Structures are given as structure tokens and as C-alpha cells.
């Protein structure tokens with residue numbers, strides 16, 4: 001086996017922690033070397049207790065692939081979550097964390113291979129998708145793209161300003177956000193769950209049938225979105241999915 | 247490397263140990279790379295291919311008419327969760343080979359599925375009751391999102407080897423990577439050796 005494919009555990013240093021919403025924090029990690037990856041991939045993280053007990057979890061890379069050994073991960077606090085609550089409660093800049101990666105290859109977006117894309121994110125499922133959109137923006141890829149982003153409350157709209165500025169500056173990108181619970185009176189966007197109608201009208205506006213679809217979020221969300229994409233006529237092989245939770 | 251202030255909240259006392267790096271899950275999370283395929287049981291069939299020839303084909307009905315095998319076992323997903331004491335029913339690969347009057351070939355097997363998923367396993371890992379075509383989970387028809395109507399089930403390996411929506415097993419002399427294996431996941435996938443990725 002080629003050795004560059006091996007994924008040894010390495011120690012990364014946390015360089016920044018940012019509160020992104022009530023439930024999500026962004027962590028910037030500095031890798032000892034080589035930050036190369038494909039947008040959509042994830043890293044595994046391993047925590048070790050003083051008695052040797054260990055826990056591992058996966059976190060998608062939210063940053064854009066590029067010439068840097070800094071990576072960003074977005075971690076949602078899960079009630080009683082073993083690893084997410086440790087990150088939220090105890091991880092501060094300067095701390096060291098064991099990581100291995102990058103991992104995964106099916107749920108990846110490459111500018112060279114893509115004519116048009118639809119991205120569908122539920123909550124923290126935006127993490128690998130913002131990486132794809134950042135990458136797309138950085139390389140000035142202007143293949144038509146639509147993002148449908150479903151969140152519970154306005155506070156959960158991660159990367160809001162960045163998404164707005166990307167779509168303002170890039171006519172080939174359309175961003176549609178929907179707030180499924182408790183939208184304020186001032187919210188002028190959608191307030192229902194993403195359904196076939198919402199996808200259909202987004203695609204009518206862009207005028208293209210997407211060549212590839214990327215869906216990420218909780219398992220139930222992903223299952224129902226993938227089904228809807230099959231319903232509107234996408235082929236099985238065009239639909240890429242990543243499930244975060246049960 | 248020890249993480250300050252990390253003590254671990256999920257230290258349940260399992261009935262049996264779990265493999266390294268795994269935690270116990272009560273639910274049954276769903277993992278797959280694409281949508282759940284829509285399988286029509288009336289036209290569904292399963293076949294075994296050896297040396298380029300179809301050596302046996304079974305319909306849903308003929309599969310159910312064969313001797314059924316129960317498995318009570320723990321399962322381990324490479325995304326880190328394990329689940330203990332699960333109950334499965336299906337048809338042993340041994341039973342299928344006997345039904346088709348084939349002597350168990352050596353070498354490797356590629357599993358092919360609805361939706362285009364593939365995965366590779368050594369042939370011997372399917373024999374002697376180690377691999378079944380499962381259609382029943384906890385006395386209910388296997389739900390589609392967990393691979394129903396029929397999935398390959400090889401619980402001593404990570405669950406990605408237990409290919410959902412199975413349609414064909416192809417015996418081959420040399421090992422070849424399947425879907426995840428081509429993306430850097432381990433060719434064998436023994437959870438007890440923590441063979442998650444290439445080189446593990």
C-alpha cells in the first residue's frame with residue numbers, strides 16, 4: 001500500500017475558538033504539516049482520559065482546501081455528548097488534540113468535475129458544504145450552484161454573513177435559507193422544511209438541472225432530502241450524502 | 247496523549263468489551279453514501295458469479311424457501327459506534343453454495359448492490375456460518391434504510407462490509423478494492439485490530 005495513504009494519529013494545536021451560534025463553536029487547528037484535503041472530507045479526533053479511556057469522533061473540514069496547515073471544524077453541542085461537550089466546555093486555544101485524516105472520498109466536491117451542483121444542508125451539516133462553497137469561490141468556479149440551508153432558528157444560520165457575501169458577489173450562486181421553527185416577524189425567507197416545491201423553484205430560478213447533489217445533516221433529514229432528489233429525477237449516482245447523527 | 251479535563255461520559259459497562267475506538271450505541275444509526283434505493287421485491291433476484299459464469303440465481307421466494315439461519319451478535323460501524331446483542335435472520339452463504347451445488351471457492355469476493363455500491367471480502371470470511379444474506383432484523387423485515395430487503399451480513403468485520411441492498415457476489419482470484427476501499431478504507435476491516443483505513 002502506498003504510504004502516503006496511511007493515516008497516523010498526529011497532534012494538532014488549537015489556535016482559535018469562535019462562538020458561531022448558541023450550539024456551535026468553530027475550532028481552528030494547526031496541523032504539524034500538510035493540510036491538503038478535498039472539500040467534503042473529514043478528520044477523526046481522539047480524546048484520551050488520564051486512565052487511558054479513549055473516545056473518537058469524526059468532524060468535517062469546514063475550511064477551504066488550500067495551501068495552509070490550518071483547518072477549521074464546526075462542532076455542534078449535543079446534549080450529554082461525550083466529545084462535543086468536551087470541545088465546548090474545555091477546549092481553548094493552545095490546547096493539543098490528536099487527529100488523523102483527511103478521510104473520505106465520495107462526499108467530495110471538485111471544481112474540475114462539476115458542471116452544476118445543488119447543496120442541501122441541515123443545521124451543522126453546513127460544515128462540509130461551506131468548505132465546498134469556499135473552495136468554489138476561491139477558485140472562481142462559476143458553475144451554477146444552489147444551496148438550500150435548513151435551520152431551526154435564525155441563530156442557527158451558520159456562516160450567514162459569509163454566505164450572503166458569497167452569493168452577492170457571485171451571480172452563479174443562489175443561497176436559500178429556511179427557518180423551520182420560530183422565525184421572527186422580520187424574517188422574509190422560507191419558514192417550512194425543505195420540500196420538493198422549494199427545490200423545484202430553486203432549480204427553475206437557476207435554470208439548470210444539477211449534475212451533482214450534496215446533502216449533509218442529521219440522518220432523517222438526509223434520508224428525506226435524498227428521497228426528494230430521487231423524486232425530482234436525479235439519478236442515484238448523482239446524489240452524495242453525509243450523515244452526522246442518528 | 248492525555249487531554250486535560252477529559253474523563254469520558256460514555257463509559258457504560260458493556261456486556262462484552264467493544265473493539266478499540268468504539269462506543270456503545272442503543273439506537274441503530276443509518277450509514278450509506280447515497281440515497282436508499284427503491285427495490286421491487288417481485289423482480290428482485292440474487293446471484294453468485296464464479297469465473298465469469300452465473301453459478302446460481304435466487305428470487306425472493308426461493309431465498310425464503312431455503313434453510314434459515316439466525317445470528318445473535320454485536321455489530322461495529324467504522325464511524326465509531328457498536329451495538330450489542332442484535333438479532334438477524336437470513337440465509338447462510340454456505341446454504342446458497344450448497345443449494346447451487348458449488349464447492350466453496352478460495353480467494354476473494356466482490357459484493358454488488360442496488361445503487362452501485364460494492365465491497366470486497368476474502369471468500370473464507372463468508373463461509374462456515376460467518377456470512378449470511380440477512381432479510382430480518384429483530385424479527386421484523388429489514389428496513390430499507392438498513393439494507394432491506396436483503397443485505398449481506400458479516401458481523402465480524404466493520405459494517406461497511408455488510409453490503410446493503412445486495413444483488414450479486416462475484417468470486418475472484420485476486421483481491422480488489424470496493425467502493426470505500428477505493429477511497430482509502432481498509433481492504434479487510436477487522437474492528438478488533440482497528441483496521442479502519444489503509445495502513446491500519
Ligand SMILES: Cc1cc2nc3c(=O)[nH]c(=O)nc-3n(C[C@H](O)[C@H](O)[C@H](O)COP(=O)(O)OP(=O)(O)OC[C@H]3O[C@@H](n4cnc5c(N)ncnc54)[C@H](O)[C@@H]3O)c2cc1C
Pocket residue numbers: 042057058059060061073074075076077078079080081082083084085124127128218242243244245246256273325
Ligand atoms: C463523517 C462524519 C462527519 C461529521 N462531521 C461533523 C461536524 O462537522 N460537526 C459536528 O458537530 N458533528 C459532526 N459529526 C458528528 C460527530 O462525529 C459526533 O457524532 C457528534 O459530535 C456527537 O458526538 P458526542 O460524543 O458529542 O455525542 P455522543 O456521546 O456520541 O452521543 C450523545 C447522544 O447524542 C446522540 N447524538 C449523537 N450525534 C448526534 C447528532 N449529530 N444529533 C443529534 N443527536 C446526536 C447520540 O445518539 C447519543 O444518544 C460527523 C459525523 C460523521 C460520521
